[in-house]
Amino acid sequence: MKNCKSSDRKKSTSFSQLEIADLVDEQNSVTVTLDCLVNSSFASKLWSRNSNLWPKQSTGAEPSEKTLGWLDLPYKLSTLADDFDSLNNQVLADGYSDIVLLGMGGSSMTSLALNELFNESLENGPPYVKSHVVDTVIPATITEIGKKLEPSKTLFFVSSKSGSTIETLSLESHFRYLQNPEIKDSASIRNFIALSDPRTPLSERAQAGEFGKWVSTPEDVGGRFSALSAFGMAPAAAAGLDLTKFAEYSVLMAHRCRSDSTDNPGLALGAFMAANALKGRDKVTLITPKKYFAFAMWVEQLLAESTGKNGKGLIPIVNEPTLNPVHYGNDRQFIIFDPNGDEARNTDRMAKLKSAGHPVFMVKTFTLDIHEIAAEFFRWQFATATASALMGIYPFDQPDVESAKTRAQKYLSEDNSDIKTSDLVETLKAISSNTLPRYVAITAFMPESDALTTAFMKLRAAISAKTGVATTFGYGPRYLHSIGQLYKGGPNNLSVLCFVSGKYDDLHVPNTKYTFGELTRALAAGDFHAMSQHGQYVNQFRLGHKAIEELEYGIHESFK
Secondary structure (H helix, E strand, C coil): CCCCCHHHCCCCCCHHHCCHHHHHCCCCHHHHHHHHHHHCCHHHHHHCCCHHHCCCCCCCCCCHHHCEHHHHHHHHHHHHHHHCCCHHHHHHHCCCCEEEEECCHHHCHHHHHHHHHHHHHHHCCCCCCEEEEECCCCHHHHHHHHHHCCHHHEEEEEECCCCCCHHHHHHHHHHHHHHCCCCCCCCCHHHEEEEECCCCHHHHHHHHHHCCEEEECCCCECHHHCCCCHHHHHHHHHHCCCHHHHHHHHHHHHHHCCCCCCCCHHHHHHHHHHHHHHCCCCEEEEECCHHHHHHHHHHHHHHHHHHCCCCCCCEEEECCCCCCHHHCCCCEEEEEEECCCCHHHHHHHHHHHHHCCCCEEEEECCCCCHHHHHHHHHHHHHHHHHHHHHHCCCCCCCCCHHHHHHHHHHHHHHCCCCCCCCCHHHHHHHHCCCCCCCEEEEEEECCCCHHHHHHHHHHHHHHHHHHCCEEEEEECCHHHHCCHHHHHHCCCCEEEEEEEECCCCCCECCCCCCEHHHHHHHHHHHHHHHHHHCCCEEEEEEECCCHHHHHHHHHHHHHC
16 A cells, blocks of 8 residues: 555456555545555546546446446537527527526536526626526415516426436426426427437437427436536527537546545545545535635535445535634534635635634635636546545445335325424434534425525534534435435434425425425435435424524523
């Protein structure tokens, strides 16, 4: 392990099966890890699709050689830009005022990140089309979004890699029905574009004439690695974003990630995350500007779903309230993302964290152009593949996601999704005794709002200040398709606080036998049961019409 050359191991041995223990005992383990990657030509092996870099995939999953198409996406993006060059002009010429992407997880996270970054600049420019993402089945939220849209002037992207995602297809049925509720499935076909792989139920429906267009997505790219594919880029082009600039920046990053050197941005980030995780600092705490909170959620999905399996995982802590460094536990590592050249502020922040004994890594963009987000998508994907190899994890499957889906379908068909609730104050007092390396996950199957999010951030801050443990937060069902894999397949050191709304209306899903409320309850109950079955400590709570007041009361009574 001292030299870490490729000749030091047998041909049949994967990179992840090297004697990592020798490495993490070194004082400068990150430097040693990075040198190891360089000396073993890891980057070259990854670009050559060497399947021995990772352990074998789970049963039924695709092998790595059929999942590494994301490496080529930067080089294909200029062609994609040409293909979609006139899409925005056509959208405007056809009289559309809004674009809505219907999707979950990898099919929607890129659009969420890009919308947060670019919507303001588009609004201040020439005539533009408003861009939205709907990745929820909460009835109140769907109803509210529907009120803001004029269906005949809205272009819908129905986005699903598998072509069978129940949330996405339920949303599609709803918005088609909004076009003309008097006639079954009567929406103008031209208003709907399908994004899906070949030979999926969705693409077959599109080819049969149910959609105005089918955009084929690459079969050799997993959902969370698909940012630079049509999943992320087709809606972006329709909204008027410059794909040519995305191509330029992503190609530059791909070139930088080819070198077997310590200057390789993907290797350096991957080495930092893995080396610290292997020393017990597996809580990857990402600090970003507020404008990049949705990008942080994209990173959360990438890390959690790629590494959270077989009892291991990088645990991403994103969009966390700012804490006093003394309240951070010794299971933390910090990554500061600086896209704005805010060197003075971030240098001071880094110094405070380091003085408290925490490892810190600074990720800087090479320019101040927000189009460089495309390069960051690639950097983080390369780093995740690298860290997974070091930790002995196969990053291109999600073996525990299906268990929650299966249980949700069962609950939906049997109408057996009643949730047994706990007392919030008693549970929070019990949580107060948590110690490292445990962490707390907060999930909320509730209508998303800034006010409710703020209340949950207060809960996160109170828990960490009291216990020193890290917290995560996500709205359901979004989190099921991102960090949900980690909650079921990762380390069994999790306390889960599951919140559901006290009332769901009867918004029916057209052409089905269930409502969005019933679907929400089934998804929640299915995931709560799956997490419990995987050994996590799960408590469930039902909040009423005064949810924020109930949360604030629970915080006050539990942590006073």
